[in-house]
Amino acid sequence: MDQSIKDKIGESAAEVFSTMYFISVQLLPDLPPQDKWDLDTTYISARIHFTGPVSAVICFFFPGSLARNIAESFLGIEAADVSEKQAVDTMQEAANMVIGTFLGKADPDGACKLGIPTAQYISGFSPAELDSEAESFAFMSEFGYLWMTYSD
Amino acid sequence: MAFNILIVDDSETMRAVIKRTVGMTGIGVGELLEAGNGKEALEVLADAWIDVVLSDINMPEMGGLELLKTMQEDDVLRNIPVIFISTESSNTRMAEAKELGVAAYVKKPFLPETIKEIMMDVLNKAYASRMDEISAEGGTDQSADEMDF
Numbered sequence: 001m002d003q004s005i006k007d008k009i010g011e012s013a014a015e016v017f018s019t020m021y022f023i024s025v026q027l028l029p030d031l032p033p034q035d036k037w038d039l040d041t042t043y044i045s046a047r048i049h050f051t052g053p054v055s056a057v058i059c060f061f062f063p064g065s066l067a068r069n070i071a072e073s074f075l076g077i078e079a080a081d082v083s084e085k086q087a088v089d090t091m092q093e094a095a096n097m098v099i100g101t102f103l104g105k106a107d108p109d110g111a112c113k114l115g116i117p118t119a120q121y122i123s124g125f126s127p128a129e130l131d132s133e134a135e136s137f138a139f140m141s142e143f144g145y146l147w148m149t150y151s152d
Numbered sequence: 153m154a155f156n157i158l159i160v161d162d163s164e165t166m167r168a169v170i171k172r173t174v175g176m177t178g179i180g181v182g183e184l185l186e187a188g189n190g191k192e193a194l195e196v197l198a199d200a201w202i203d204v205v206l207s208d209i210n211m212p213e214m215g216g217l218e219l220l221k222t223m224q225e226d227d228v229l230r231n232i233p234v235i236f237i238s239t240e241s242s243n244t245r246m247a248e249a250k251e252l253g254v255a256a257y258v259k260k261p262f263l264p265e266t267i268k269e270i271m272m273d274v275l276n277k278a279y280a281s282r283m284d285e286i287s288a289e290g291g292t293d294q295s296a297d298e299m300d301f
Contacts, residue, residue, distance in 0.1 A: 019261035020169060074168040086164060093163035096210070097260050100239020104259065110242020116212060 012101035043125035046095035052112030056152040066143035092119035154182035160193040160207035177268035190214030209238040
């Protein structure tokens, strides 16, 4: 993957999380070593694609605690009361905004079409099992690492 | 003056974010109604008086562009301003929305100030236009000056 694509995705994620959710998210230059993973008990995978002159499938893996925190702030309910549906919906929209923002930077004329995102809860997530055919990235946040794969 | 606002987005969290943002603008809000897609929005519009629609574009079942197109084909609904709030910010998509008659476009992620500025501008224009129509019909000689909310 072109370094500029990686940089633009990093900028887009930072912009979306800080502007909309007041959470700092930073793309790491390299994947963190396994002994630093400190995995959450639950994760939400959010998948989104775009098609056009350039096509790609992007999959985010968000820690459940991040989803619950955002849903708690905006839905006005306790984190423990956030339903699976609400947490999934929250991260699905976050993925939509990150890649939509990325396309706004990388494809301002709109030659690419953004698909509708899908998301689901996953248990037993391990970055070691990320799609080996795709490029993998990690972001640092106060809720732990966020993971992402990009396949074109 | 209080305005009835319809928020259309398939994400419950995003509707909550927009609701909170609208609350922060200081604009007088009457009823704040919600819909999960364009089809649901049309059902709400059939039953309630709405002053402005804030809609996403990319939604299942019926997206924002189709909603706007359907509203433009209706003699009553065509007068309700629609503001798109979407991640879709390409020139092509914005030109398409403009051609269909969108009142304004806000790109996600957005700042509350942006929503406030755009909503005030759109509501001022809608109010002035309505006053012009009433004057033309001879219903009143009230000035169509812009209002400050």
